[in-house]
Amino acid sequence: MSDTGAWGSPAATGNPATTARAAAWRFLLQRASAAVLALCVVVHLVTMVYAVRHGLSSEAIVARMNANPAWPAFYGLFVVAAAIHAPLGLRTVVDEWLGLQGGVIDAALGLFALLLLGSGLYAVHALTR
């Protein structure tokens, strides 16, 4: 191999199985979470439009959230999908636009995922007391 430096030394020569598997699973999780998010966003928007058009008060919305366990389950799933999808997407943006990658970046994105998950589930929990 010639030394091509900034012009793109091939990084993928004989990837260890762990590297290849991690990349494949990141891809799968990104796509699967995107599919879940697409559905969740549609349901969420329809719900919002319904609530607005029917003039539901905050109390009425919270009451309905409590009335059926499917609602917190749905929003819990929404939060989990967002907590998976957003950090993986951000990982690509940081890599391609800032050229940053590695363990520190992955750790920071892991913390970001936990922040999204924690704050999101806390919000769902707060609405379903």
Added chain:
Amino acid sequence: MSENRDSTLPVRIWRGDANGRFERYDVPRHPSQTVLDVVSHVQQHVDPTLAYRFACRVGMCGSCAMTVNGKARWTCRTHVDAVATGAMLEVAPLNNLPIVRDLVVDMAPFFDKWAAAKGAFTPTATRHDDFAQVEPASQQRRAIDATIECIGCAVCYASCDVVAWKPAYLGPAALNRAWTLVNDVRDGAGAERLRAVSDDAGCQACHTHQSCTERCPKHLTPTAAIAGLKRRVALAAIKGQL
């Protein structure tokens, strides 16, 4: 083009290395003139120090690709009529590769990535085995039909946004080659090749912009090849075969 038989065409050609500049030349117009004809005229009649690369002149060898009016093209099969819309032709070296001099780029990073993507056939048979029987109508063989005509011109590579953003990305041509061999029933590299293309700089990095497919002079669809690799790699990961 008879009306242009006696006219000249202003051409801006990149001279020097990455810190070079465009220089203007006036080239006589001819019927059915190609961009390679224009560059050759400058080298043969105006400035013999102009460096450029070509070989077959008939769209087979893949060595004459350059950036013509902002887009990567094979210059031997690109008519001036088709691209000099603003009555001006601008010819520059390919993007995403280091400039050696003038219109010549160093193709090493491009072909190193073919090697990194395990682009070499890994035989499973010996000379004592009979010829492999590959059914022309089989799914694998038809997938190969769609990829095998790549001439390695690097037009796709020079047109790829992801290569521009992330120089380590293997790029459309190397991944297209990997997909060709993944579908080759005679090849024995299997999971090893899938591992080679599964990486932050591998097939999953493709954004499906399809510039490679739009610009490929052989009308191949590297985007579809890369999508095939993504599917195959994902399936292998799920099955624990990666």
